Amino acid sequence: MEPGRSFLDLNRYIFRKKMKDEEKSRAQLIEELAGLRRQLDDVQAYADPEWRRLEKWRRSFRRLQDLLAGVVVLLEERDPHLVEHQRRVCSLACAIAEEMGLPPEQVETLSAAAMLHDIGLVFIPPEILHKTDSLTPLETALIQAHPRAGFNILENLESFQPIARIVLQHHERLDGSGYPAGLAGEEILLEARILAVPDVVEAMAYARPYRLNLGINQALQEISQKRGTLYDPEVVDACLRLFDKGFDFL
Structure with a gap:
């Protein structure tokens, strides 16, 4: 070639x-x-x-x-005191939910529930709510009925049904010792387990017409001691982290 x-x-x-x-x-x-x-x-x-x-x-x-x-x-x-309580609970509940990484929709639902969680107390006479002496069994039963009363109000309002269930369960406790249904563990909605923690923290940290405030340190000690028995451990841990970072009620 x-x-x-x-x-x-x-x-x-x-x-x-x-x-x-x-x-x-x-x-x-x-x-x-x-x-x-x-x-x-x-x-x-x-x-x-x-x-x-x-x-x-x-x-x-x-x-x-x-x-x-x-x-x-x-x-x-x-009851302006009730609304202030709910506003402070709402600010901490939403902060906890965000700290736990919940999606925005869930945080907003929790926010609405927190702003209305004690709406059932409007049916309780002020003289019972603000009583400084020990409550009678009947008075205790009336106060413990407020989650059910709140649920009954909200479940009939358009768009409030998911919120109504959270309101119904916000006094349930992890070990089943809460009310009104004695639910335990994951039988309780996550949002209700979250709401339970800021509700007790705010109640202890701020004064009421019938008692002086106990202080934020005692409130945080309470949820730490009852972590895993009354209160969800993940929720308590998120709450404690927030206060370590300098959280303050709005």
Whole structure:
């Protein structure tokens, strides 16, 4: 074979190989792009219903906020001390939920429940709520009925049903010693287990018409000692971390 011919054949071979490699690269690129498109389609298929779900939740929550504002105004006229208690409990409950990594929807539901958790107390005569002496068995039973009373109010309001269940359970305790149903452990909604901790911390840290405040240190000692018996350990730990970081009630 002529030397020039061999060189020409070699060039043709290299050229054909290069073309095949380029075709292979193009085919591979097309396949990769098609794969990416399929992934994007999958993401879009997921994102569209997820977006619609979030939009539906946002609209429902805006309606809930409007209703909540009206209810809080009525409560404030009835018992301003009660509303202040609920506001402080709400600020700590939401901070705990965020510290635990709960999603925004769950935090907002908890926020609404915290702002209304003692709404059932409006049916209790003030002379019983503010009594400085020991309560009679009947008076104790009346006060322990307030979660059920709150539930009965809220379950009939549009968008308040999930909140009503949290309100119903916020005095349940991990070991089953709470009320009104004596639920235990994970029978209690997580939001209710969260709400129980700031409720007792605020109640001990702030004065009431019938007693002086016991102080935040004693309140934190209380939840630390009852961690795992009355109160959810994860919730207690999150609460203690917040105060270590300098949390203060709003």
